[in-house]
Amino acid sequence: MEVKELKDKNAEVKILDAARKVFLEKGLAGARMQDIANEACLNKALLHYYYRSKEKLFQTIFQDALLNFFNNMQEIMNAPISLFEKIELLVAKEIDTMNSCHRLPIFIMNELTQDPDSCLMKMKNMEMHKLYAKFRDEVEAEVKKGRIKKVNPDHLFLNLLAMTGYPFIAKPVVQGLFELEEEGYSDFIEQHKKDVSRFIIDSLKP
Amino acid sequence: MEVKELKDKNAEVKILDAARKVFLEKGLAGARMQDIANEACLNKALLHYYYRSKEKLFQTIFQDALLNFFNNMQEIMNAPISLFEKIELLVAKEIDTMNSCHRLPIFIMNELTQDPDSCLMKMKNMEMHKLYAKFRDEVEAEVKKGRIKKVNPDHLFLNLLAMTGYPFIAKPVVQGLFELEEEGYSDFIEQHKKDVSRFIIDSLKP
DNA sequence: GTCTATAATTTGATAGAC
DNA sequence: GTCTATCAAATTATAGAC
Numbered sequence: 491m492e493v494k495e496l497k498d499k500n501a502e503v504k505i506l507d508a509a510r511k512v513f514l515e516k517g518l519a520g521a522r523m524q525d526i527a528n529e530a531c532l533n534k535a536l537l538h539y540y541y542r543s544k545e546k547l548f549q550t551i552f553q554d555a556l557l558n559f560f561n562n563m564q565e566i567m568n569a570p571i572s573l574f575e576k577i578e579l580l581v582a583k584e585i586d587t588m589n590s591c592h593r594l595p596i597f598i599m600n601e602l603t604q605d606p607d608s609c610l611m612k613m614k615n616m617e618m619h620k621l622y623a624k625f626r627d628e629v630e631a632e633v634k635k636g637r638i639k640k641v642n643p644d645h646l647f648l649n650l651l652a653m654t655g656y657p658f659i660a661k662p663v664v665q666g667l668f669e670l671e672e673e674g675y676s677d678f679i680e681q682h683k684k685d686v687s688r689f690i691i692d693s694l695k696p
Numbered sequence: 697m698e699v700k701e702l703k704d705k706n707a708e709v710k711i712l713d714a715a716r717k718v719f720l721e722k723g724l725a726g727a728r729m730q731d732i733a734n735e736a737c738l739n740k741a742l743l744h745y746y747y748r749s750k751e752k753l754f755q756t757i758f759q760d761a762l763l764n765f766f767n768n769m770q771e772i773m774n775a776p777i778s779l780f781e782k783i784e785l786l787v788a789k790e791i792d793t794m795n796s797c798h799r800l801p802i803f804i805m806n807e808l809t810q811d812p813d814s815c816l817m818k819m820k821n822m823e824m825h826k827l828y829a830k831f832r833d834e835v836e837a838e839v840k841k842g843r844i845k846k847v848n849p850d851h852l853f854l855n856l857l858a859m860t861g862y863p864f865i866a867k868p869v870v871q872g873l874f875e876l877e878e879e880g881y882s883d884f885i886e887q888h889k890k891d892v893s894r895f896i897i898d899s900l901k902p
Numbered sequence: 903g904t905c906t907a908t909a910a911t912t913t914g915a916t917a918g919a920c
Numbered sequence: 921g922t923c924t925a926t927c928a929a930a931t932t933a934t935a936g937a938c
Contacts, residue, residue: 519726600806602868610868618872644874645891649859656858659865662808662816666824668850685851693899
């Protein structure tokens with residue numbers, strides 16, 4: 491690829507930002523190229539000029555969203571800290587990430603089940619299993635040492651992901667249940683962050 | 697409405713069954729009337745004859761899915777059983793419901809965020825808050841009696857929903873993390889059912 | 903009620919001027 | 921690179937025969 495002028499780069503970026511917003515909001519099937527063009531204050535033709543097709547543009551956005559979602563985990567998993575610290579960090583970081591974009595988790599989960607071919611392949615490329623292996627080994631080690639209760643690390647980890655992700659995935663349900671408007675919702679999430687860490691760590695104490 | 701002949705009723709029902717399957721799988725935006733017609737082994741025109749428009753057909757399916765999803769809860773909430781029994785029943789029943797249709801929770805959550813107008817109104821009509829109030833009061837009562845730890849019932853209930861719903865919502869991620877094929881997945885869910893009840897009830901013991 | 907054929911609209915994609 | 925105008929395909933919806 492050749493050196494790009496500033497204007498070129500700006501259009502490319504503007505399109506990506508607009509596409510991210512529209513795809514996150516509406517999903518692949520619901521998003522319209524015209525919506526993205528409007529959001530970017532450009533015309534449809536330019537979207538195709540830079541990204542060829544809706545599908546290609548979507549894949550760019552989706553890949554990026556996956557990284558955004560799972561990168562925190564990768565880092566924390568490999569950090570030289572205690573298991574309890576890892577749990578607290580995982581919960582806090584994941585919630586913060588989703589808090590900056592409430593639709594992120596449901597977007598990812600929904601698209602993953604829509605396109606098993608290309609999306610699931612990307613999951614395998616991220617080597618989810620290796621990402622998790624370190625956590626599992628540490629839990630098993632702590633169990634053997636008798637420092638925490640005997641738990642199944644698979645279910646423990648799934649529960650952690652569940653309690654951090656679900657409040658965003660089920661946002662309308664949560665708002666209905668607890669009668670929360672947009673502002674009260676933010677406060678609720680902040681409480682929840684602390685509650686989840688405490689909940690998990692409490693449950694591990696022998 | 698007049699008395700229907702058998703053949704009429706059959707077509708109506710065949711359409712509903714087909715629509716449920718296609719909408720659940722692809723969502724409102726991704727579903728095609730032609731797919732539904734094919735699935736029902738009928739022609740598109742009949743779908744419009746019975747349900748007027750795609751939107752109307754969808755609303756019928758969505759309303760039904762909402763009831764399916766939240767009806768269990770309603771019943772269990774009002775049953776004359778102990779708090780621990782309620783928790784066990786809620787977890788077991790909700791997981792069983794979703795196990796019969798893995799896409800049910802993500803379908804509901806996704807569509808709820810897509811159409812705040814009509815879908816969210818339906819949520820309010822179901823009076824989610826009242827559904828939950830009984831549970832909250834019971835938790836607070838048990839806390840006062842000192843029978844369970846001092847917990848925030850909102851987060852407790854949200855965590856319960858999270859741990860039951862997330863394994864289905866994030867099915868591809870779970871399969872990637874724990875290297876599960878379709879069969880191993882069913883077994884995993886059965887284990888999870890027991891694990892979640894134990895996890896919650898353990899966490900409540902003073 | 904059920905079908906075939908077709909209208910009407912939407913939407914992804916391209917051609918071609920600048 | 922960016923735009924306007926337009927095409928081609930897909931898709932919802934309807935008309936009308938049976």
